[in-house]
Amino acid sequence: MAALICEVVYRGIFQKNLAARIARGIVLSARKSGRWGIAFGRYGDSPQRNGIPAKDFAIVADSKEELEQNMARYEPKHTDVTIVLDDTLAKGVESWAWYGLQPINRLTVPHGTVLMTSLQSFDELLKDIHKKDAIYTLALVRARASFSGLWVYREDHTEVRILGALARIAPSFLTLDGVGQAIKEIEWGSDLKVESAKKAYGRIETREVKITEGSAEIPFSFGLPKWWEMREGVTIPAIPVGKPKEGGKGYVPERNPYFKKYTSRTMRPVIDFDKCVKCTLCWIQCPDSCFDVMPDGTYDANMEACCGCGVCEAVCPVEQCITMVNESLFEDNASQWEMWRTDKDRYQAWMAGKIGDKVATVRSHGFRFRGQYEQELKRDLDTGGVEITAGIPGENAQHKTV
Amino acid sequence: MAVATKAAPAAAEDKELLISGSEAVAEALTLADLDVVTAYPIRPYDTVMQAIAKKIANGQLVAEYIVAEGEHSQFEIVKHASTVGARVFCGSSGVGWAYAMECLVVTPPLRVPMVCLVGNRALDDPGAFGVEHNDALFVRDLGWMLCWIDSSQEALDTTLIAYRVAEDRRIFLPCAISADGAFLTHSQALTLVPPKEKVDTFLPRYNRGDLLLHPDNPITVAPQANEDWVIEIRRQNDEAMKRASTVIEEAYADFRRVFGRAPDNPWFEEYMTQDAEVVLVGMGTISLPIKVAIREMRAKGKKVGLVRLRWFRPFPTEKLVAALSKAQAIGVIDRDYSMGSPFMSGVVANEIRAAMYNADRRPPLLSFISGLGGREVTLEDVYKATEMCYGAAKAGRSDAKTHWLGVRD
Ligand code: SF4
Ligand code: SF4
Numbered sequence: 001m002a003a004l005i006c007e008v009v010y011r012g013i014f015q016k017n018l019a020a021r022i023a024r025g026i027v028l029s030a031r032k033s034g035r036w037g038i039a040f041g042r043y044g045d046s047p048q049r050n051g052i053p054a055k056d057f058a059i060v061a062d063s064k065e066e067l068e069q070n071m072a073r074y075e076p077k078h079t080d081v082t083i084v085l086d087d088t089l090a091k092g093v094e095s096w097a098w099y100g101l102q103p104i105n106r107l108t109v110p111h112g113t114v115l116m117t118s119l120q121s122f123d124e125l126l127k128d129i130h131k132k133d134a135i136y137t138l139a140l141v142r143a144r145a146s147f148s149g150l151w152v153y154r155e156d157h158t159e160v161r162i163l164g165a166l167a168r169i170a171p172s173f174l175t176l177d178g179v180g181q182a183i184k185e186i187e188w189g190s191d192l193k194v195e196s197a198k199k200a201y202g203r204i205e206t207r208e209v210k211i212t213e214g215s216a217e218i219p220f221s222f223g224l225p226k227w228w229e230m231r232e233g234v235t236i237p238a239i240p241v242g243k244p245k246e247g248g249k250g251y252v253p254e255r256n257p258y259f260k261k262y263t264s265r266t267m268r269p270v271i272d273f274d275k276c277v278k279c280t281l282c283w284i285q286c287p288d289s290c291f292d293v294m295p296d297g298t299y300d301a302n303m304e305a306c307c308g309c310g311v312c313e314a315v316c317p318v319e320q321c322i323t324m325v326n327e328s329l330f331e332d333n334a335s336q337w338e339m340w341r342t343d344k345d346r347y348q349a350w351m352a353g354k355i356g357d358k359v360a361t362v363r364s365h366g367f368r369f370r371g372q373y374e375q376e377l378k379r380d381l382d383t384g385g386v387e388i389t390a391g392i393p394g395e396n397a398q399h400k401t402v
Numbered sequence: 403m404a405v406a407t408k409a410a411p412a413a414a415e416d417k418e419l420l421i422s423g424s425e426a427v428a429e430a431l432t433l434a435d436l437d438v439v440t441a442y443p444i445r446p447y448d449t450v451m452q453a454i455a456k457k458i459a460n461g462q463l464v465a466e467y468i469v470a471e472g473e474h475s476q477f478e479i480v481k482h483a484s485t486v487g488a489r490v491f492c493g494s495s496g497v498g499w500a501y502a503m504e505c506l507v508v509t510p511p512l513r514v515p516m517v518c519l520v521g522n523r524a525l526d527d528p529g530a531f532g533v534e535h536n537d538a539l540f541v542r543d544l545g546w547m548l549c550w551i552d553s554s555q556e557a558l559d560t561t562l563i564a565y566r567v568a569e570d571r572r573i574f575l576p577c578a579i580s581a582d583g584a585f586l587t588h589s590q591a592l593t594l595v596p597p598k599e600k601v602d603t604f605l606p607r608y609n610r611g612d613l614l615l616h617p618d619n620p621i622t623v624a625p626q627a628n629e630d631w632v633i634e635i636r637r638q639n640d641e642a643m644k645r646a647s648t649v650i651e652e653a654y655a656d657f658r659r660v661f662g663r664a665p666d667n668p669w670f671e672e673y674m675t676q677d678a679e680v681v682l683v684g685m686g687t688i689s690l691p692i693k694v695a696i697r698e699m700r701a702k703g704k705k706v707g708l709v710r711l712r713w714f715r716p717f718p719t720e721k722l723v724a725a726l727s728k729a730q731a732i733g734v735i736d737r738d739y740s741m742g743s744p745f746m747s748g749v750v751a752n753e754i755r756a757a758m759y760n761a762d763r764r765p766p767l768l769s770f771i772s773g774l775g776g777r778e779v780t781l782e783d784v785y786k787a788t789e790m791c792y793g794a795a796k797a798g799r800s801d802a803k804t805h806w807l808g809v810r811d
Binding site: 065 | 531584691
């Protein structure tokens with residue numbers, strides 16, 4: 001290997017700065033061993049949108065000529081290391097650039113590495129990660145999805161821990177010393193961060209993933225038309241109108257078949273249909289028109305369309321009727337209403353399992369109140385555990401506090 | 403008593419930074435001690451504004467940063483600032499550049515040495531961010547100096563050179579530097595940033611002299627004129643553009659002397675053209691896949707070379723003709739279009755055709771259009787173009803057609 005190609009997959013806005021720092025850190029660390037490098041974001045992404053999966057890349061090479069080979073590309077066709085900054089991205093990513101759903105390990109080379117920050121077990125993660133027809137290594141840095149957005153930067157050391165772990169994965173490109181020197185020299189450097197990088201180097205957990213392991217889901221994809229097949233005048237057909245759900249009742253709108261948005265989701269709404277008073281607020285306020293109207297007048301959030309913004313939870317007037325739950329607790333996009341209709345008791349039990357998990361219901365879209373970060377970080381540092389904190393008052397806050 | 407000689411600048415070293423093309427321009431502006439910059443965001447140009455804003459916020463640059471209400475006023479403001487003696491910077495992309503067109507038009511006749519960055523972007527519709535060169539090419543007939551770059555280093559160096567040339571009293575014309583959206587504006591590469599002392603040696607203060615708008619120098623700029631005056635004004639500008647050829651060569655030579663780098667030939671980069679049978683021509687970062695493809699093809703015995711055009715205005719006619727007429731076939735890859743033009747070719751292909759008209763030796767010239775809207779120009783695209791050029795070389799004639807590469811057909 002004479003070049004090391006890394007992608008950094010992150011959540012738009014929430015992790016934009018974090019990803020950029022990691023990509024820069026990789027190049028600057030490798031520079032310490034005389035390598036050349038570039039760092040860039042995928043231009044077709046739109047990382048200014050909440051939660052949308054986006055990518056940065058870092059490429060380092062032995063010579064300028066080898067680097068040029070990679071600079072000539074819009075984006076790498078394969079990566080030696082796929083860095084994933086939020087484990088809900090394990091389900092795959094759909095870029096704003098309309099590529100269909102890409103498994104998180106799609107670009108990872110055979111015997112390459114997927115390096116992820118996660119508190120989940122390997123087996124839990126492999127329920128989400130798609131199968132790959134080649135062996136690769138899943139490597140974990142034990143951490144929650146870090147929030148390092150456009151306007152604030154969360155100094156939780158995630159960037160240096162990733163760099164430290166990468167020094168373990170690709171020692172011929174990034175030495176731990178090189179990483180340490182780079183961290184100190186760049187703007188966000190400190191001795192404490194060098195220490196964190198070293199710890200991550202020592203604590204990284206790895207597991208080889210066989211071709212039989214992973215989710216068997218076939219990711220949705222679509223072909224692109226030829227120039228003469230496209231309608232002229234930059235015109236595309238409108239989404240057709242929908243139809244009643246069944247028996248002339250309810251209403252299910254048609255949706256964009258090419259852009260489904262659900263990989264933008266870090267949390268999803270879980271709806272208690274027994275509590276619903278059919279007030280229509282969720283249906284009206286959902287910015288992505290996700291709600292299908294059911295024949296009984298309740299509203300089912302379509303999980304292929306939902307981007308997990310949490311608006312429905314915020315507007316629902318009934319206490320604990322809609323609860324946002326960490327996406328990693330789910331394995332498919334099946335209809336909740338259908339599950340509820342089939343067996344109401346089983347649904348209640350299933351729902352209790354989801355919304356009763358306090359860790360899962362406060363997975364933050366960011367900071368919900370001033371001081372949240374300090375609280376969480378202190379608890380993390382003191383105990384190594386995960387602090388559970390309240391949501392915004394009014395958003396079922398009391399039920400979310402442990 | 404002897405006249406005090408200026409102390410030699412301290413031998414400060416270049417700093418190596420990991421920065422994008424846009425950030426490299428901001429470094430150059432800081433070194434050039436920019437006075438006035440106006441800003442109005444459009445992707446990918448906005449990356450430059452952000453980088454300059456950061457420089458100012460960090461106290462590294464003291465400059466007037468004016469947020470305009472649109473591209474039109476943005477260019478109008480710096481035009482006026484320049485007439486009162488300020489070193490100015492501005493820029494835009496795609497339709498933003500188009501929206502400023504009225505101001506872009508008046509800048510050369512008023513002899514305003516504005517330096518701009520065009521982050522090349524496809525024109526709407528469709529709304530898209532990727533690179534196409536048609537935006538900067540809008541002003542190709544109007545007295546703007548135009549050049550294209552292909553690395554962060556070249557972005558930094560060319561910005562300094564552009565001020566030196568534009569602000570030369572023999573010229574006083576605006577200069578737009580074009581950087582391919584994404585490939586340059588958003589990609590960070592290791593770049594050498596020279597110390598300020600060196601830049602001060604290379605780049606004198608802007609001196610507007612007799613054209614300075616100032617109470618001590620009472621003048622009126624841009625009075626209304628009728629047919630008795632206009633053609634003479636155009637002729638003056640034409641002469642200034644002519645002189646730019648000499649001044650650009652001087653500037654590059656001096657840059658080399660001060661900074662120890664800069665090409666011998668400012669006008670275009672020649673890559674493996676010495677013995678080349680087929681010479682490909684392009685502008686901007688399209689050089690990257692072409693160079694890689696050339697190395698691959700040479701390994702298989704095919705003698706292919708690249709001429710990467712840096713300066714499009716003034717167009718280096720004689721030098722380019724001399725370089726290209728040695729080839730057996732020329733393949734011009736345009737990242738732009740010129741619909742309805744001769745042979746329906748791209749702008750660069752037709753410029754080169756025109757330039758070659760009086761040449762004694764005119765190799766077959768093939769025209770290609772590729773990479774529009776930021777589409778990656780692949781090695782396969784380059785191989786395909788080269789094969790067609792070999793075909794034309796063998797036949798001894800061009801096919802008088804334009805070939806689109808990388809389009810889904
Ligand atoms: S979280 Fe609720 S409001 Fe937001 S997209 Fe999903 S269903 Fe709609
Ligand atoms: S907002 Fe709540 S109560 Fe109102 S329709 Fe939606 S789920 Fe039912």
